[in-house]
Amino acid sequence: MDVEIDQLLDKGITHHQATQFDEAEGYYQRVLDKQQANVEALHLLGVLRYQCGKYDSALQLIQEALKIKPDYADALNNLGLVYEAKNLPDLAQRQYEQVLAQNKESHLALCNLGGLYLADFQLQRARSLFERALKINPDFVEVIANLGKVAHDEGDLKKAYDYYIQALELSPNYPLALNNLGQLYLDQGDVERAFIFIDRALTYDIDFTEAIYNKALVLLRLGVYREGWVNYESRVKRSYHRDYLLDPRKPKAVLPLPSTYCPTNFDGKQVVLLSEQGLGDELFFLRFVAAMIRNGGHVSYRSSEKLSSILGRLDCLDRVFTNHIDIGEPDIIASVCELPLMTQMASEKDIPAPLALKVEDSVLKRMSAKLEKFPKPWIGVSWKAGTPFSQYSLYKEAPLNLLINLMTGISATWIIMQREPDKRELNNIVQDVGRENVVDFSYVNDDLEEALAVCALLDDYVAVSNTNVHLRAGVGKSCRVLVPVKSEFRWMVDSVRSPWFPDFELYRQNNKTGWDEAFKNLERDLALSLVRKSA
Known part of the structure; x- marks a missing residue:
């Protein structure tokens, strides 16, 4: 036993536990200078680099430790965490399973493997692993908080709350439980x-x-916009496990965070914006391009394929393209979602109008001819949006039974604008509302030029927030938005209108009483609107 090595390691661990990372690294490095193959120092230095976000270096160091000691359970667990941070869940899973093959009672590996399943919304498998870990270690606060998240994602908010409180009783300052409880609220x-x-x-x-x-x-x-937009950059790290988007010109290079160079002078600068998140988000954030142009910027846009032809008609964009080859050598590259930050939006008065979109004349005529086969008024309807069981996509759904009740009470031709509607849902609508009163236009979601034209032609539109809501705003038409309690920030907190879409009417689900009041108000307003239009 080398007493000096042990003392250096102990000092390094003490500084490490106190988050004094520079001092800890110094001690670990001194150990490695004396013993290049010291397993503990390699492993702990790797953990430290992981905690500092230096994932490649962490990977190399922990792998070196495992070459020397292949069955080192702590190193295998931490290697799994590094793989998770590098967005390599399959490799992470292998490490946790290797630990469990050695020791099926490893509560840490059970917790880590359960976390992988939780992130993938495999909730039953996650719960099973967490419960096994909890039997082994009843005070394992991370597992308790994660069991709360499983219940949360399953919609059992009372059970989720109880787990979060249990975790906080054990560890009042535990960040995971505090955040999860905040997310529950x-x-x-x-x-x-x-x-x-x-x-x-x-x-x-x-x-x-x-x-x-x-x-x-x-x-x-x-x-609270100024601070909110700076924090909003974190969505990239949350989704991709790196500080920011990759540079399309150099796939392994990460672009700088816009908050590190904003505010900046855009006068004469060539700016390329990259599409990110959903189609609706593209349309939502592009409204800020005009502000960048007023500051002298020249803006090009790497668009999603589905929106490229529509956006290609915008006068405010120098170029619209869909692949990295055409990106050129701009002065600035950033996500379209950073436009509010880059243009220094600070208050409600800085909110631009929705992006104005031009409908292709030939498409407008074609879709008009299709709609004119049916009696007016034409009211579009969509009742769900987003991806269910996804950690990174907000899923929204309004109750179809209440929507059908609304449709049966309003004399109109209902235009189904729902993307990929379930056949059973369509059958229920047709059966209850009447085949002569319902027309399926769901196919237009595959061709947004057609969707844009239909949005321009509809007399009204009832929907949860989706891409077509943004298209409807783009052609200067109003919309009646069904807003679940769990909704996007753009619908704000409790008002009947949003500053982002001042012409839209909002009908909110009540957290305690549900949707009944919202649909009662919607039916009243829609009926009054149709009476006024027919007068």
């Missing part, structure tokens, strides 16, 4: 209480990406 529409817990989580872990992102959503819903 956010999902219930209690934005102020959500902020308290999310902010507390960041007090104890300032770099907690999920909490930074949740704080952004809270601030943006409350209209």
Whole structure:
């Protein structure tokens, strides 16, 4: 036993536990200078590099430790965490399973493997692993918080709340439980209480990406824009496990965060914006291009394929393209979602009007001819949007039974604009509303030129927030938006209108009483509107 080596390791661990990373690294490095193959120092230095976000270096160091000691369970577990951080879940899973093959009672490996399943929305498998870990270690606070998240994602909010409180009773300052409890309140529409817990989580872990992102959503819903947009950058790290988007010109290089160079002078600068998130988000954020142009910027856009022809008609964009080959050598490359940050939006008065879109004349005539086969008024309808069981896509759905009741009470031709509707749902609508009153136009979602034309022609549109809602705003038409309690920041907190879409009427689900009042108001308003239009 080398006493000096042990003392250096102990000092390194003490500094490491105190998050004094520079000092800890110095001690670990001194050990490696004396013993190049010291397993503990290689492993701990790798863990430290992981905690600092230096994932490639962490990977190399922990792998070196495992070459020397292949069955080192702590190193295997931490190698799995590094693979997760590099967005390589299959490789992470192998490490956790290797630990469990050695010791099926490893509560840490059970927790880590359960976390992988939780992130993939395999909730039953995640719960089973977490419960096994909890039997082994009843006070394992991370597992308790994760069991709360499983219940949360399953919609059992009471059970989720109880787990989060149990975790916080064991560890009052535990960031994961604080953030999860804050997210629970956010999902219930209690934005102020959500902020308290999310902010507390960041007090104890300032770099907690999920909490930074949740704080952004809270601030943006409350209209605290300047700080909200800076925090909103965290969505990239949350989704892709790296600081920001990759540079399309150099696939392994990460672009700088816009917050590191904003505010900046865009006068004469060539700016390329990259599409990110959903189609609706592209349309939503592109409204800020005009502000960048007013500041002297020249803006090109790498668009999604489905929107490229529509956006190609915009006068405000120098170029619209869909592949990285055409990107050129601009001065600035950033996500379209950073436009509010880059143009220094700070208050409601800085909100631009929705992006104005031009409908292709030939498409308008073709879709008009199809609609004119049916009696007016034409009312579009969509009842769900987003991807269910996804960690990164907000899923929204309005109750179809209430929507059918609304449709049966309003004399109109109902135009189905729902993307990929379930056949059983369509059959229920046709059966209850009447085949002569329902027309399926769901196919237009495959060709957004057609969707844009139909949005321009409809007399009204009832929908949860989706791409067509943004298209409808783009052609200067109003919309009646069904807003679930768990909704995007752009619909704010509790008002009947949003500053982002001042011409839209909002009908909100109530967290306690549900949708009944919203649909009652919607039916009244829609009937009155049709009476006025027919007068």
